[in-house]
Amino acid sequence: MSDDVTPRRRGRPRDTSIDTRVLEATRELLADQGFEATTVQAIAEWSGVHASAIYRRWSTRLEIIEESIFPGFAAITVHPTGDLRRDLRRFIRTYLATFTTPAARAAMPALLASYQSTELADTSVRWLAVSVRPQFVDILRAAPSDTVDRDVDPDDVFDALLGAILARALVPTVIQRNRPAERLVDLTLRMLQPTRVAASRRL
Amino acid sequence: MSDDVTPRRRGRPRDTSIDTRVLEATRELLADQGFEATTVQAIAEWSGVHASAIYRRWSTRLEIIEESIFPGFAAITVHPTGDLRRDLRRFIRTYLATFTTPAARAAMPALLASYQSTELADTSVRWLAVSVRPQFVDILRAAPSDTVDRDVDPDDVFDALLGAILARALVPTVIQRNRPAERLVDLTLRMLQPTRVAASRRL
Numbered sequence: 001m002s003d004d005v006t007p008r009r010r011g012r013p014r015d016t017s018i019d020t021r022v023l024e025a026t027r028e029l030l031a032d033q034g035f036e037a038t039t040v041q042a043i044a045e046w047s048g049v050h051a052s053a054i055y056r057r058w059s060t061r062l063e064i065i066e067e068s069i070f071p072g073f074a075a076i077t078v079h080p081t082g083d084l085r086r087d088l089r090r091f092i093r094t095y096l097a098t099f100t101t102p103a104a105r106a107a108m109p110a111l112l113a114s115y116q117s118t119e120l121a122d123t124s125v126r127w128l129a130v131s132v133r134p135q136f137v138d139i140l141r142a143a144p145s146d147t148v149d150r151d152v153d154p155d156d157v158f159d160a161l162l163g164a165i166l167a168r169a170l171v172p173t174v175i176q177r178n179r180p181a182e183r184l185v186d187l188t189l190r191m192l193q194p195t196r197v198a199a200s201r202r203l
Numbered sequence: 204m205s206d207d208v209t210p211r212r213r214g215r216p217r218d219t220s221i222d223t224r225v226l227e228a229t230r231e232l233l234a235d236q237g238f239e240a241t242t243v244q245a246i247a248e249w250s251g252v253h254a255s256a257i258y259r260r261w262s263t264r265l266e267i268i269e270e271s272i273f274p275g276f277a278a279i280t281v282h283p284t285g286d287l288r289r290d291l292r293r294f295i296r297t298y299l300a301t302f303t304t305p306a307a308r309a310a311m312p313a314l315l316a317s318y319q320s321t322e323l324a325d326t327s328v329r330w331l332a333v334s335v336r337p338q339f340v341d342i343l344r345a346a347p348s349d350t351v352d353r354d355v356d357p358d359d360v361f362d363a364l365l366g367a368i369l370a371r372a373l374v375p376t377v378i379q380r381n382r383p384a385e386r387l388v389d390l391t392l393r394m395l396q397p398t399r400v401a402a403s404r405r406l
Contacts, residue, residue, distance in 0.1 A: 105319060109319075113238070113313065116309070159371075159377045160390050162370050163377070164363040164367070166370060167362055171365065171366075184363075187363050190393060190398050191393045
């Protein structure tokens with residue numbers, strides 16, 4: 001009622017609150033009941049938001065699930081300081097934390113399965129690459145030149161890092177190991193550093 | 204009946220042929236019909252082996268599927284030559300080829316999901332780690348000392364390599380990229396090489 005009076009509330013507060021409730025309910029269902037049980041109907045019941053209102057916002061169940069576990073990687077924006085280890089540590093910690101929540105662990109295998117029948121251009125796979133990759137490149141750009149080999153392809157390093165994080169989230173023998181973030185930071189620094197490998201490649 | 208007479212036939216040759224038929228049928232079903240459709244009943248029909256005979260050999264459907272797509276990593280044994288790049292190339296190519304078959308791609312997300320409800324000590328996760336990890340360590344041991352940093356934990360590098368291979372098999376943006384084996388060999392050499400990272404860690 002006071003919407004017209006209070007400018008701060010003009011941003012459709014009701015929408016935001018519905019989104020939040022739906023995404024929260026989705027995370028809870030994933031963590032408690034698993035992927036299969038997290039249907040739109042279950043999300044509607046758990047959140048108290050009508051299914052039709054949910055479908056007005058998201059076209060598929062997978063979209064809701066993706067948005068719920070990867071809450072816009074904007075949240076993990078790292079402003080590079082030029083200290084490569086420090087920047088990577090912040091980046092990797094946040095990335096790792098996102099992938100290893102109970103909800104993300106529950107949903108990820110099914111999401112990976114769904115991508116096998118999905119067009120590569122489909123927006124649903126964006127979270128895995130598009131939204132975070134440029135941040136990684138920004139960090140490398142800000143680093144001192146003697147810490148990053150210009151011959152190394154940042155995409156290769158990013159792919160390996162993504163893979164290592166997937167393994168940390170999903171593979172039991174890897175999950176068990178301690179200090180995951182620090183280990184990944186060290187390995188990433190190793191992958192990036194100027195090397196004799198390129199020079200010896202043609203031997 | 205002739206078991207006592209013919210020592211050569213004591214190894215139950217009929218078993219081997221049944222195993223082969225079952226595992227082949229499983230791979231074909233996975234690649235053609237997907238994971239869900241690859242039930243023991245479907246495997247029995249496709250292979251012509253009775254379900255009871257299948258259950259005499261494997262206790263669960265997951266065990267059959269795992270054995271069918273990871274045919275005992277004994278097959279990919281690399282005898283280290285001491286040439287690190289060459290040994291890694293053979294190791295990574297074989298490993299990558301195993302994970303990226305249509306059958307493996309179809310089964311892997313569901314296998315990963317199943318491990319979340321599986322005891323870590325369960326034999327069913329062995330293929331991911333136990334059987335190949337020692338081979339990787341052997342390759343590093345055989346390498347010249349100036350190519351492998353003694354400070355780097357081989358398990359860390361192996362975990363990252365495993366993750367990178369998983370990503371190559373399952374993540375669309377990564378699958379698309381070319382020369383996967385050579386890229387992984389380069390990155391692995393980078394991770395292993397003697398580094399200034401360890402020395403600067405305490406700064």
